[in-house]
Amino acid sequence: MRPEILFPLFAPVTALPGIGPRLGKLVEKVAGPAVVDLLWHLPAALIDRRYAPKIAEATPGRIATLTVKIGKHEPAHNPRRPYKVICTDETGALQLVFFNARADWVTKLLPPDEVRVVSGRIDSFQGVLQMTHPDHVVTVEEAASLQAVEPVYPLTAGLTLKIVNKAMRAALARAPQLPEWQDAAWLARNGWQGWLAALMAAHAPERDADLEPLAASRQRLAYDELLANQLALALVRAHQRKLAGRAVSGDGTLRNRALAALPYRLTQSQQQALADILADMAEPQRMLRLLQGDVGSGKTVVAFLAMLNAVETGAQAALMAPTEILARQHFQTIEPIAEKIGVRVALLTGRDRGKSRQAALDGLADGTIAIAIGTHALFQDEVAFDDLALAVVDEQHRFGVHQRVTLAAKGRAVDMLVMTATPIPRTLMLTAYGDLDASRLTEKPAGRQPIDTRAVPLDRIAEVIDGIERALKSGAKVYWVCPLVEESEQSDLAAAAERQAELKGRFDERVGLVHGRMKGTDKDRAMERFAARDGGTDILVATTVIEVGVDVPAATVMVIEHAERFGLAQLHQLRGRIGRGAAKSTCILLYQAPLSEVARARLQIIRETEDGFRIAEEDLKLRGAGELLGTRQSGLPEFRMADLAAHGDLLAAARDDVKLILERDADLMDERGRALRTLLYLFQRDAAVKNLRSG
Ligand code: ADP
Numbered sequence: 001m002r003p004e005i006l007f008p009l010f011a012p013v014t015a016l017p018g019i020g021p022r023l024g025k026l027v028e029k030v031a032g033p034a035v036v037d038l039l040w041h042l043p044a045a046l047i048d049r050r051y052a053p054k055i056a057e058a059t060p061g062r063i064a065t066l067t068v069k070i071g072k073h074e075p076a077h078n079p080r081r082p083y084k085v086i087c088t089d090e091t092g093a094l095q096l097v098f099f100n101a102r103a104d105w106v107t108k109l110l111p112p113d114e115v116r117v118v119s120g121r122i123d124s125f126q127g128v129l130q131m132t133h134p135d136h137v138v139t140v141e142e143a144a145s146l147q148a149v150e151p152v153y154p155l156t157a158g159l160t161l162k163i164v165n166k167a168m169r170a171a172l173a174r175a176p177q178l179p180e181w182q183d184a185a186w187l188a189r190n191g192w193q194g195w196l197a198a199l200m201a202a203h204a205p206e207r208d209a210d211l212e213p214l215a216a217s218r219q220r221l222a223y224d225e226l227l228a229n230q231l232a233l234a235l236v237r238a239h240q241r242k243l244a245g246r247a248v249s250g251d252g253t254l255r256n257r258a259l260a261a262l263p264y265r266l267t268q269s270q271q272q273a274l275a276d277i278l279a280d281m282a283e284p285q286r287m288l289r290l291l292q293g294d295v296g297s298g299k300t301v302v303a304f305l306a307m308l309n310a311v312e313t314g315a316q317a318a319l320m321a322p323t324e325i326l327a328r329q330h331f332q333t334i335e336p337i338a339e340k341i342g343v344r345v346a347l348l349t350g351r352d353r354g355k356s357r358q359a360a361l362d363g364l365a366d367g368t369i370a371i372a373i374g375t376h377a378l379f380q381d382e383v384a385f386d387d388l389a390l391a392v393v394d395e396q397h398r399f400g401v402h403q404r405v406t407l408a409a410k411g412r413a414v415d416m417l418v419m420t421a422t423p424i425p426r427t428l429m430l431t432a433y434g435d436l437d438a439s440r441l442t443e444k445p446a447g448r449q450p451i452d453t454r455a456v457p458l459d460r461i462a463e464v465i466d467g468i469e470r471a472l473k474s475g476a477k478v479y480w481v482c483p484l485v486e487e488s489e490q491s492d493l494a495a496a497a498e499r500q501a502e503l504k505g506r507f508d509e510r511v512g513l514v515h516g517r518m519k520g521t522d523k524d525r526a527m528e529r530f531a532a533r534d535g536g537t538d539i540l541v542a543t544t545v546i547e548v549g550v551d552v553p554a555a556t557v558m559v560i561e562h563a564e565r566f567g568l569a570q571l572h573q574l575r576g577r578i579g580r581g582a583a584k585s586t587c588i589l590l591y592q593a594p595l596s597e598v599a600r601a602r603l604q605i606i607r608e609t610e611d612g613f614r615i616a617e618e619d620l621k622l623r624g625a626g627e628l629l630g631t632r633q634s635g636l637p638e639f640r641m642a643d644l645a646a647h648g649d650l651l652a653a654a655r656d657d658v659k660l661i662l663e664r665d666a667d668l669m670d671e672r673g674r675a676l677r678t679l680l681y682l683f684q685r686d687a688a689v690k691n692l693r694s695g
């Protein structure tokens, strides 16, 4: 349970002065529903009110705080004219200007002959110094409470800085002194303050440098957040390790026969990945391993061999893919070899019905079918296994954690292998999985040639089409990827259909089309016609549906239209569809000039390298972590204060810190351990605390 000391921070924002239900909604929109969310809402800029000149010295254009004597009021004579108040000091005069102001309000605010401190932007209008709608008007006594430097917070329509400032001051006043969870020596070494002091400092920037991610107060808060993230992940992992697992270690007979039946040899990194996986499976704990490999690096066969390891022990394995096309493709890769070595494989997708489906269900339930390959149809209730020991999940970021768990629940102590073709930079891996065991396929299978990637402006499209004609004559197959039109699948489609029609004008019926709105069967048919040697189509116009996984080795040319609209990761995934055979491949990035700076950088990187991990790192630099994979769909956590582009080192430090912490005090029982529990609650990692012994 959340410690009492944190209760004030977890009150709704409507508990703060000035925030009613209506403004509460707006605060929730920019920061979040609780007081603590508001505290994490750090200033983005500042207003410096320390400039306090005499009137005669005040520079127009600057924010100034002036002590003035109120003089004559000049009310507006008609509604379009402003209400003016003349003020003076011993050096000169200044007009305070109000539009649409009620006279009684201005009179009360600025009583003639009294002295007031006014703060706002100085302007010069027709040679007269003015301040329009001062930000602050206070008495000399009240002036002490004026913030000399005012933080400026990100806002939304209807939410003013004044409101947020007031609420923030109240929120900060609620913030308690908390027991220190950081190591004292580490704080000293970095010159960091305690939590509360750092929080106060982060909300009271004095100069622009204080707003930077590397400002000491911000680093401290970011480190707290990262430490909470890493600690929570480590606790969950430690808990999983304690769950009963089973040692799965086959005798190798099926694997050896499969290897003999493969028309190629495993690459070094495939062998290494397989060895990692087999070692994990042999352990009595549950495996949770990530197999990362670029498109075409050969993950499927590694997964298949791991599945055979389970089958050798008399158990079963399942492979789950995110789409129908991918599930079928895995099936087509695996089934012929499985058949040769006498292992039965079933394909289960949403589309298979009737007798064959029932036969598959029966075979899985009684154990005569050893391997199931399918889509999310695999975790429907009527799918039961005799003895599932290994679940392989492909393209993991498309599935939620929940679905992974559902699949695992279909067996006893199921080992889990997660495959992803999205190269996740090391830093993001850490935040999403902590120290998840990971194997990387870093080499391409032998015989692959580098892809010749070129950027060509759209106005030279005619030359590109001539080039395609030549390529077709020499037997090539061509992908033509159509641009992504923002937020509208409909217009994606229109663009693709139009392009198909145009290409048909030149190449007749040899031009196919595949897009996301097509029915599964139609999609498969279009893919099959393109994949087959004499299937009728040699050019496949596609929207981004071909992005993931599809394998047509004869395809050696890809045109990406409006390449400047695609993200780096997407371009990389798309290009991975070619260069899969022994022939030389070409990728043409058709772009609309002029390119923005970022778009130019993206195209440059994609031309320079095919290394998915490098591309992902560059992508992180260009975009920032949150956007990288589309945080929500990827399941990657979003941080409030940590900025992975700036705080990558802190993340690594937090991971190491957590290792030490848990070695010394696995259940967070000692003094620092208890403080760390508070940290976990502060960052709403309540679930992680549940993995601890209570106390
Ligand atoms: P991924 O799933 O990693 O994108 P796949 O497993 O689909 O890649 O493999 C891509 C292609 O490479 C497949 O046609 C597969 O048969 C082939 N392949 C896999 N491993 C090797 C290897 N070691 N040597 C040659 N070809 C391989």
Ligand code: MG
Binding pocket: 299, 300, 549
């Ligand atoms: Mg694959």
